[in-house]
Structure formats: C-alpha cells, structure tokens
Amino acid sequence: MIVDLTPAEGEAYDPASDPRVADYLAMSDAALRQAADPAAGRYIAESTTVVRRAVAAGHAPRSFFFARKHLPALADLLEQFPDVPAYVGEPELLERIAGFHLHRGALAAMQRPAPLDLEAVLRDARRVAILEDVADHTNVGAIFRSASALGVDAVLITPRCADPLYRRAIRVSMGTVFQIPWVRLGPWHEAVAHLRAAGFTLAALEVTDAAQSVDVVAAENHERLALILGTEGAGVSERALADSDVQVVIPMAAGVDSLNVAAASAVAFWELRSR
Structure with a gap:
C-alpha cells in the first residue's frame, strides 16, 4: 500500500x-x-x-x-x-x-521478534559469546558478524549492552543479527548458574596475570565454551573475571597491548572454535 x-x-x-x-x-x-x-x-x-x-x-x-x-x-x-x-x-x-x-x-x-528462552538457546550450543556491557553499536554489529561467520552458536548480552537491533548494529552486522540466536540476560549470577548447569566453561578474554594464550586454551578443545567479551576500555569486569574458569589472552607483537574488542573477538572465535 x-x-x-x-x-x-x-x-x-x-x-x-x-x-x-x-x-x-x-x-x-x-x-x-x-x-x-x-x-x-x-x-x-x-x-x-x-x-x-x-x-x-x-x-x-x-x-x-x-x-x-x-x-x-x-x-x-x-x-x-x-x-x-x-x-x-x-x-x-x-x-x-x-x-x-x-x-x-x-x-x-x-x-521485534519475541525474546528467546535462554535454556532453549543453550541446549544444543557448544560455543557462545557473552557481550558484557559492550556499549558501541558498531562493535556489537561487528561481533555478531564474526560470531555468525566463525561458528559461534549464540550470543548472550548483559542488560547494559547496546541493542543488537539498533539500526547501526544491524547494518554493521550485515543482517547476521537475524541469523544467530541471541538473548538479553538477567542478573549476572543467574546467567552464570544457567551456563554452569548447561556444562559451559567460562573463558574471559582479558589480560591478567593468570591469562593463558588463546592457542593453549584452544588445544584443550573444551566441549562447551562461553567466551566473555568486556566493554571498550574497561574490559571484562572483576565480577565476571571472578566467575570465569579461565582467562584468555591473544599474544601481541611489536609493543601493541590489545586489539579493539570486535577485532579480538574474531581472532578468539576462530582459535576457540569447536573442533
């Protein structure tokens, strides 16, 4: 009409x-x-x-x-x-x-489509990404595009994460936000309980003294892995680090200390893919 x-x-x-x-x-x-x-x-x-x-x-x-x-x-x-x-x-x-x-x-x-059920989304998933308070819509869209392309089965977002269905996030993702299941989480402790009950290892992508190289963690080939990606600048929160089973780092060369969260997610998704 x-x-x-x-x-x-x-x-x-x-x-x-x-x-x-x-x-x-x-x-x-x-x-x-x-x-x-x-x-x-x-x-x-x-x-x-x-x-x-x-x-x-x-x-x-x-x-x-x-x-x-x-x-x-x-x-x-x-x-x-x-x-x-x-x-x-x-x-x-x-x-x-x-x-x-x-x-x-x-x-x-x-x-907007009806929200998906977290337990149903996790049931058959082997690799999930958790976006903890990622505020930039461009980064959210880019992470979704990488997740869809590199074998991530679902994306979970915290309450303060940017909206994946904001027009810029959709455009940057090239519409992959429509293809990969995603769920906005409730309280963090409840999300962790769901993931643990489903048998997921929680891996935080963050530079810490205990962090292991991404290729070392990849070689362990965890059956079910949830990768936590932190907000721009501050990174993964202390709360999420405390709840993680392992911290993961991408080795840097030439004095570079880190990658943008969207770029880092693509590297980590590929290295930690289910094999």
Whole structure:
C-alpha cells in the first residue's frame, strides 16, 4: 500500500504531528531510540539488503519508508505485504522526517521478534559469546558478524549492552543479527548458574596475570565454551573475571597491548572454535 507523503502545494507539513511517520522520527538520536524502540516493540532495518534479510528471517514489517525512485527495486516486497504501508517521497522530505540522509535507499519499521528462552538457546550450543556491557553499536554489529561467520552458536548480552537491533548494529552486522540466536540476560549470577548447569566453561578474554594464550586454551578443545567479551576500555569486569574458569589472552607483537574488542573477538572465535 503506497502512501505518498508529499504535501499538497502550499500545504505546511510538520512530521512531528504526522502519526503515520512516528516510527521514523528522531532517527539520529541513538540514546532515545535504544530506549524507545524496544519499548514500542519495533526496530528499524536500514538498506534494501538488510530489509530483505529481516523479512527472510521471518520478521514482520510495520511499514516501509523510502524515496520514490526505489519503488521498482522494492516492488516484490510491497507485493508480498500489500496491506503494509510504504511511505514514499522525495529525499529532502524523508531526510527532514528521519533527521539524516537515506543514502542506503530504504528503511523499514519492523516488529521485534519475541525474546528467546535462554535454556532453549543453550541446549544444543557448544560455543557462545557473552557481550558484557559492550556499549558501541558498531562493535556489537561487528561481533555478531564474526560470531555468525566463525561458528559461534549464540550470543548472550548483559542488560547494559547496546541493542543488537539498533539500526547501526544491524547494518554493521550485515543482517547476521537475524541469523544467530541471541538473548538479553538477567542478573549476572543467574546467567552464570544457567551456563554452569548447561556444562559451559567460562573463558574471559582479558589480560591478567593468570591469562593463558588463546592457542593453549584452544588445544584443550573444551566441549562447551562461553567466551566473555568486556566493554571498550574497561574490559571484562572483576565480577565476571571472578566467575570465569579461565582467562584468555591473544599474544601481541611489536609493543601493541590489545586489539579493539570486535577485532579480538574474531581472532578468539576462530582459535576457540569447536573442533
């Protein structure tokens, strides 16, 4: 159902008072969207590729939002969802509504899928990643992409971790946040209890005096391993270190002390993969 947002000649248009585009207002305010989108049961998929991957994952669109020139490229999607409104207009109007230029072509407001059950996600998993308070959406998206590519079965995120379904995290992940199961954890002690009950060894990726080289830990080929990745800068918390069974370090050369958490995750996922 195509809805042209172009106002009539001489008509004043205020996006803030247009309920049709409420899902797309204040798109550039990351803090606001991270709170508002989950509360509203929505997320925003950005780019035609990501929109298609969201639909392919079985996620239901609430509406589409794109420049009129993209109609031919998205015609098949609109036919698939004839009752879902597709708001179209000239790029300048859409930029005024969203607050940024839609250089990737299209947006869609999607219905958030129901949260997954932690025990069900862990049941058949052998490798999981735990993102402890990772706050940067780019890093979250990059970690999800590496996890999906390198054999991680699930991602668990702590309450203060950035939203994997924030549009930047989705875009950086290239839609892999739709492919790999993930669960937002409750209290840390409960999460640890679930992991231990499921037979996981907890490994913290952190530089400590007791840390073992990642290749040494990999050679042990743990049956079930949960890799804890800490927030940018501060790293893995003292609480999580105390609960870990082993600390893991990636040996550095040439005086470099560490890698960005997303880069380090990719190295660790590959080295610690299930064999």
